[in-house]
Amino acid sequence: MSGPERAAGQFAYEGLDRVIHERARLGVLTSLIAHPKGLAFGDLRRMCQLTDGNLSRHLQVLTEAGFVEVSKSFEQNRPQTFCRITAEGRARYLDYLSVLEQVVRDAAAAVTADAAAPGLAGLAPA
Amino acid sequence: MSGPERAAGQFAYEGLDRVIHERARLGVLTSLIAHPKGLAFGDLRRMCQLTDGNLSRHLQVLTEAGFVEVSKSFEQNRPQTFCRITAEGRARYLDYLSVLEQVVRDAAAAVTADAAAPGLAGLAPA
Numbered sequence: 001m002s003g004p005e006r007a008a009g010q011f012a013y014e015g016l017d018r019v020i021h022e023r024a025r026l027g028v029l030t031s032l033i034a035h036p037k038g039l040a041f042g043d044l045r046r047m048c049q050l051t052d053g054n055l056s057r058h059l060q061v062l063t064e065a066g067f068v069e070v071s072k073s074f075e076q077n078r079p080q081t082f083c084r085i086t087a088e089g090r091a092r093y094l095d096y097l098s099v100l101e102q103v104v105r106d107a108a109a110a111v112t113a114d115a116a117a118p119g120l121a122g123l124a125p126a
Numbered sequence: 127m128s129g130p131e132r133a134a135g136q137f138a139y140e141g142l143d144r145v146i147h148e149r150a151r152l153g154v155l156t157s158l159i160a161h162p163k164g165l166a167f168g169d170l171r172r173m174c175q176l177t178d179g180n181l182s183r184h185l186q187v188l189t190e191a192g193f194v195e196v197s198k199s200f201e202q203n204r205p206q207t208f209c210r211i212t213a214e215g216r217a218r219y220l221d222y223l224s225v226l227e228q229v230v231r232d233a234a235a236a237v238t239a240d241a242a243a244p245g246l247a248g249l250a251p252a
Contacts, residue, residue, distance in 0.1 A: 011173045
């Protein structure tokens, strides 16, 4: 079952949308999924350990994709940037998550099978 | 518990090694983890739905990182390129996998909490 006869494209993981998959953006979106009320720019930057410039750049990609909306307001007379995931972003993130779960399942199954059958691994050519 | 008071860097996911995280290489390494005896270049290309050039480029990154070894041999008088994950590659992939599982857990917890507490989500500013 684990031989090369397996289906073409089984490990292609096309559903790993590159807009979401990039490490920093994955962190940003996961933060925003975990905070559906939204997050201030500074809190998001801190949680994701990004620089101002990096977070701004990734937010631009995410807003252009329609996954995140950024609003500006004033709080105690100071300008405040506030970020929220959109309904579209949430739906796309959930699609992405289901593929990520498949990667984890494929990997966990492989690791378990490998550990359970050391004799099989021993058949490998030198 | 889900407010901005959460720890700095909680969503940084620094353990998502970029060498492994890139979508095509994640597919290549997952294929090779699932086939510890190794895979012929053509089988790997088919499973990951990559072009010859793309697979070659990603294999170069992975061999330079020491995660994969590529050997050339002859089979029925035809040159054969064979790819295997190294012990180092396997260890690093398992480290990566544990972070990926954390992302899935964080996201699943957030999605579940959000669905279970629509009243909380309703507190979000307009």
